[in-house]
Amino acid sequence: HDTASTETEPSSERSGFLNVTKITEQGKKVRKNWSSSWAVLQGSLLIFAKNQGTATSWFGSHQSKPDFSIDLRGATVERASKDKSSKKHVLEVKTRQGTEILIQSDVENTINEWFKSLTEAINTHAWE
Numbered sequence: 105h106d107t108a109s110t111e112t113e114p115s116s117e118r119s120g121f122l123n124v125t126k127i128t129e130q131g132k133k134v135r136k137n138w139s140s141s142w143a144v145l146q147g148s149l150l151i152f153a154k155n156q157g158t159a160t161s162w163f164g165s166h167q168s169k170p171d172f173s174i175d176l177r178g179a180t181v182e183r184a185s186k187d188k189s190s191k192k193h194v195l196e197v198k199t200r201q202g203t204e205i206l207i208q209s210d211v212e213n214t215i216n217e218w219f220k221s222l223t224e225a226i227n228t229h230a231w232e
């Protein structure tokens with residue numbers, strides 16, 4: 105799993121820095137812990153790592169390993185309601201495995217673009 109063809113990548117592929125926190129893990133509420141993370145949307149996977157790495161060298165020795173990844177098959181994404189966070193421009197992603205995360209950026213357009221890409225990825229991979 106060390107190569108990714110750019111030619112075949114759909115338009116839902118996206119990467120960038122986001123603020124992220126888990127709020128639920130396997131159906132259990134966990135304490136929020138916002139951190140800035142490099143996010144990569146690749147197929148049905150949303151991958152988070154502390155530092156930036158390119159999708160193609162993700163697992164290379166000098167690139168940081170992903171902290172965690174989210175399986176988007178059967179997941180949902182929505183704009184988070186105000187009670188989920190006091191921050192602006194927050195998305196909530198819920199997985200079929202019962203993990204919920206919040207992703208946030210102070211740049212509204214960044215979150216709008218992620219919302220589009222995540223929706224597209226979820227729709228594309230929903231029935232896998």
Ligand code: I3S
Nearest residue numbers: 125135136137138187188189190191194206
């Ligand atoms: O949903 P909460 O509990 O209001 O989330 C806030 C807390 O996680 C807070 O940390 P403490 O657990 O030390 O109080 C964070 O600093 C805040 O950022 C969290 O709220 P926001 O509204 O920023 O998601």
